Amino acid sequence: MAEQLNLSTTDAVEYFFDRGWTDGLPIVPPTPELVEEFLAIVGLEADDILGSVSERDRHLTAEKAAINSVMAGCKAEYFPVVVAALEAILDPEFNAHAAMSSTGGAALCLIVSGPLVEELGFFHLNNALGSGNRANASIGRAVRLVAMNVFGAKTGMMDASSIGHPGKYSMVVAETQPPEGWPTFAKELGAAPNRTSVTVLAAEGPRQIANHLNPDPKGWLLTIASAMRCPATFSVGKGAQVAVVLGYEARELLSREGWSKGDIRSFLAEHSRISAEELEAAGVFLEVGSAHNMIPEADGLLPTVPSPTDILLVTAGGPGAGWCAYMPAWAPVQHSRATSRLVAKTGHSETIGGSDV
Numbered sequence: 584m585a586e587q588l589n590l591s592t593t594d595a596v597e598y599f600f601d602r603g604w605t606d607g608l609p610i611v612p613p614t615p616e617l618v619e620e621f622l623a624i625v626g627l628e629a630d631d632i633l634g635s636v637s638e639r640d641r642h643l644t645a646e647k648a649a650i651n652s653v654m655a656g657c658k659a660e661y662f663p664v665v666v667a668a669l670e671a672i673l674d675p676e677f678n679a680h681a682a683m684s685s686t687g688g689a690a691l692c693l694i695v696s697g698p699l700v701e702e703l704g705f706f707h708l709n710n711a712l713g714s715g716n717r718a719n720a721s722i723g724r725a726v727r728l729v730a731m732n733v734f735g736a737k738t739g740m741m742d743a744s745s746i747g748h749p750g751k752y753s754m755v756v757a758e759t760q761p762p763e764g765w766p767t768f769a770k771e772l773g774a775a776p777n778r779t780s781v782t783v784l785a786a787e788g789p790r791q792i793a794n795h796l797n798p799d800p801k802g803w804l805l806t807i808a809s810a811m812r813c814p815a816t817f818s819v820g821k822g823a824q825v826a827v828v829l830g831y832e833a834r835e836l837l838s839r840e841g842w843s844k845g846d847i848r849s850f851l852a853e854h855s856r857i858s859a860e861e862l863e864a865a866g867v868f869l870e871v872g873s874a875h876n877m878i879p880e881a882d883g884l885l886p887t888v889p890s891p892t893d894i895l896l897v898t899a900g901g902p903g904a905g906w907c908a909y910m911p912a913w914a915p916v917q918h919s920r921a922t923s924r925l926v927a928k929t930g931h932s933e934t935i936g937g938s939d940v
Contacts, residue, residue: 585646587615599654604732606724606752613653621649621662626929633666633931634673636734638680639741643669647733648725655725661703661718665725667781667924667932668693672726674922674934682785682919683736686743687817689913690750691726692786694826694897696758696769697779699926705757709901712756712789712828712908723753726783748788756828761898762838768897771844772923772936780935782923784826784895786910787816794833795905800840803833804847807907808854811887814865820857820885821875821915824893827851828908830900848891855887856880875915889916 590598595612599605611617622629622645629646645666652665672679672691682689700707706716714720735741744751758768769780790813794806807827812819829837829847837847859869859879869877879885888894893916900906912919924932 585618585650603737605654606727606731608752610654611656613650617653617659618646618649620659621652621657622646624659624662624929625666625927627666627931633669636673636680636683639734641734643673643729643733648729651728651732652721652725655728656717656721657725658717658721661722661725663926663928663932664695664699664703664722664779664781667926668722668726668783669729670932671781671783671922671924672730676920677783677785677922678919679730679734682913683730683734684741684743685913686745687787687913688744688747688751689785689787689919690748690754691723691730692750692754692756692784692826692910693723693726694756694758694768694782694784694895695779696767696772696782696897697774697926698777699779700757700759705755707757707759707899708831709903711759711899711901719755719757720753723755727751727753750786750788754786756826756897756899758897759899761844762834765834765838765844765898768895774925774935779926780923781926781932782895782921784824784910784921785913785919786826787913789828789908789910792907792909793905794907798836800837800842801850803836803907804850805854807909808851810909811851811855811911812857814857814862814867816911817913818911818915819887820859820862820867820869820877822886822889822893823912823915824895824921825888825912826895826897826910828897828899828910830906830908831902832905833907834898844896845891848894848896851894852886852888852891856884857887858883859885874917895921
């Protein structure tokens, strides 16, 4: 059980700062009453184990998850989503140890899809990847605080980020309802209509993609593919997963013109491939005989993603001049894969689908 302290709210905030238990922002003091409320929501005992990182010999209990969720500013009703996200991160496929310690500075990016997006009030239209919403901000922050306080992913300790990015505070993408005829991301994973999925990707920062004038759906997709194949991205030419966020104008145009989500993924996978010459022209040496064996295929091209199913295609963002976004994984798939869970009303989350859609 956690140690109990007798401190005022102000003193508690400063006490947590002094001990390095915050992400640089003030926290909500995790009183025993609040922690118990969170545990009651999910019906878990304090010492129930949500998962472990064996390389660090550290285990996550439900109580520790609840404490960090309170600290992050979550409401109790958010806690089932946090539990699902944490259990996804602690899946061996995700490789939390590497993702939390690499110099690449990966964020723990959550993709939430299903009815809880509306029920819990996530931002999913305008400013979908921005600030200003409690659910988006605090749920992602709770996951990050667990990484710091339970698994030691702090600067100067087990987090070796050379640069990092603001998504390491919180990074949540909540899917808006796709256009008619397109399945939700949750449904593609195998979720029933009344269930919500949480997928976690160890991600670099989001790239905003602009295409304001082109009425041709292929034009939109070529623009997105050009961003995906940027030689400066570490995983390009090595085969990694990416999250592509289709903004309002793009998804409306593509669906109206008869493109399925599968069509879009196949097109992007093909057109994001890159030549060895283009990489070398950008100053990027090809790795051969290493963990990343960059031998071009018969046509001289290297993949950005191993297959179309490695593109996590999500609809989010409100009307504007025409914006999309994408987030590449921090490293190729042999180091980390996106993992998914179904949010449970009580108890542990449920494994679903993997990353293939």
